[in-house]
Amino acid sequence: MLNMKNLNLKDKSDKLYYIGGIVRDEILGKESFDIDLTYVGNAIEYAKNCDIQILKINEPFGTVRVLVDGKEVDIASTRKEIYEKAGHLPTVTEIGCSLKDDVLRRDFTINAMAKNYNTGEVIDYTGGLNDIKNKTIRVLHDKSFIDDPTRIIRALKFSVRFDFTLDKHTEELREDYLKNINYDMSFKRVKKELIETFNLNSQKAYDEFMDKNIYKLVTKKTVNKPTVNIENLINKYKSEINPKNIWLIYVGTLIDLTNLELTKEEQNILNEYKNLKQSTYTSDFDIYKIFSDCTTEAILLYAILDDEKNATRFLDKLKRIKISIGGEELKTIGIKPSKKYQECFDYILKEKLNNPEISTQEELKLARLFFGL
Ligand code: CTP
Numbered sequence: 311m312l313n314m315k316n317l318n319l320k321d322k323s324d325k326l327y328y329i330g331g332i333v334r335d336e337i338l339g340k341e342s343f344d345i346d347l348t349y350v351g352n353a354i355e356y357a358k359n360c361d362i363q364i365l366k367i368n369e370p371f372g373t374v375r376v377l378v379d380g381k382e383v384d385i386a387s388t389r390k391e392i393y394e395k396a397g398h399l400p401t402v403t404e405i406g407c408s409l410k411d412d413v414l415r416r417d418f419t420i421n422a423m424a425k426n427y428n429t430g431e432v433i434d435y436t437g438g439l440n441d442i443k444n445k446t447i448r449v450l451h452d453k454s455f456i457d458d459p460t461r462i463i464r465a466l467k468f469s470v471r472f473d474f475t476l477d478k479h480t481e482e483l484r485e486d487y488l489k490n491i492n493y494d495m496s497f498k499r500v501k502k503e504l505i506e507t508f509n510l511n512s513q514k515a516y517d518e519f520m521d522k523n524i525y526k527l528v529t530k531k532t533v534n535k536p537t538v539n540i541e542n543l544i545n546k547y548k549s550e551i552n553p554k555n556i557w558l559i560y561v562g563t564l565i566d567l568t569n570l571e572l573t574k575e576e577q578n579i580l581n582e583y584k585n586l587k588q589s590t591y592t593s594d595f596d597i598y599k600i601f602s603d604c605t606t607e608a609i610l611l612y613a614i615l616d617d618e619k620n621a622t623r624f625l626d627k628l629k630r631i632k633i634s635i636g637g638e639e640l641k642t643i644g645i646k647p648s649k650k651y652q653e654c655f656d657y658i659l660k661e662k663l664n665n666p667e668i669s670t671q672e673e674l675k676l677a678r679l680f681f682g683l
């Protein structure tokens with residue numbers, strides 16, 4: 311985590327500003343995920359003239375990544391943009407514009423403040439300070455969500471992260487957009503924001519996502535909100551879940567994620583869930599056999615959407631039951647390896663699911679019994 315105080319870059323231009331999230335976070339007294347600077351003019355030229363290591367240059371966007379005191383810092387040129395194709399990355403129309411024009415292309419007033427790198431003066435053209443004070447998320451213009459619908463999810467993310475609410479007009483603009491979504495959008499960016507939002511593990515975010523139809527950005531299909539409290543469920547099994555998959559337990563409840571490019575691991579979780587949904591079971595043994603092969607993430611999706619009782623029964627109880635003897639032990643009692651081994655293990659497992667207290671000695675006894683010894 312970062313803050314402004316630990317950056318040591320010698321600037322003589324007086325045209326360098328902290329911008330966006332880092333200014334917001336400092337005012338809120340929070341640490342930031344990254345350091346964004348903007349240079350009023352051409353940041354690439356500026357960086358080349360400074361005594362700093364350049365890591366990466368993005369010429370069309372006029373941005374440059376530099377290394378300062380071992381930290382990666384992005385310096386952007388002030389720029390104007392237009393959204394030629396709504397929902398997609400904007401096109402840069404001018405590099406080196408005024409600071410005011412640069413902040414006016416941004417998402418919310420709370421993200422549109424700049425702080426002079428040398429003097430520390432906060433420049434607030436859009437009323438961001440006031441909105442932070444009033445815990446409000448407000449767009450800068452009426453076309454904001456049309457230009458970039460990912461901002462609807464960003465608003466959700468910030469509202470949950472900071473416990474802010476949307477200003478009334480912003481909420482109306484959101485509602486209007488969600489009634490008439492243009493699905494020709496960059497779902498890669500949608501996915502990134504969904505991950506950042508739902509990895510916060512917040513039922514409040516999910517309730518808003520479902521109740522206000524924000525989920526319609528992901529799928530055209532109507533989805534009923536499940537009644538299970540997902541946040542509580544995740545907290546209960548947190549140690550068994552990969553933290554980077556938490557978002558999928560929330561968003562996976564939409565089932566239709568065809569628009570989001572899922573990784574192999576993510577697709578696997580959804581496939582496991584779909585298999586669970588199609589499975590039938592009549593005994594603890596069936597449940598054990600079916601659920602043992604699945605990730606906790608898939609089992610939680612099943613708990614949320616289908617059968618909470620049996621899914622949590624598996625996670626709380628059945629999963630912990632293991633037979634302690636293996637092939638080696640069977641060999642020591644004189645049984646040659648064969649396909650019958652597995653049948654024997656299943657036989658012992660069935661007994662153990664009924665009585666988890668069975669000892670290793672008793673397991674061996676059962677094995678002898680199974681083989682008629
Ligand atoms: N921005 C925007 N519209 C977007 C994404 C970003 O206007 N769809 C602007 C905002 O001014 C934002 C800045 O670009 O502050 C940097 O974007 P990003 O790093 O994604 O956001 P942060 O505000 O830094 O948020 P976080 O703390 O989550 O990194």
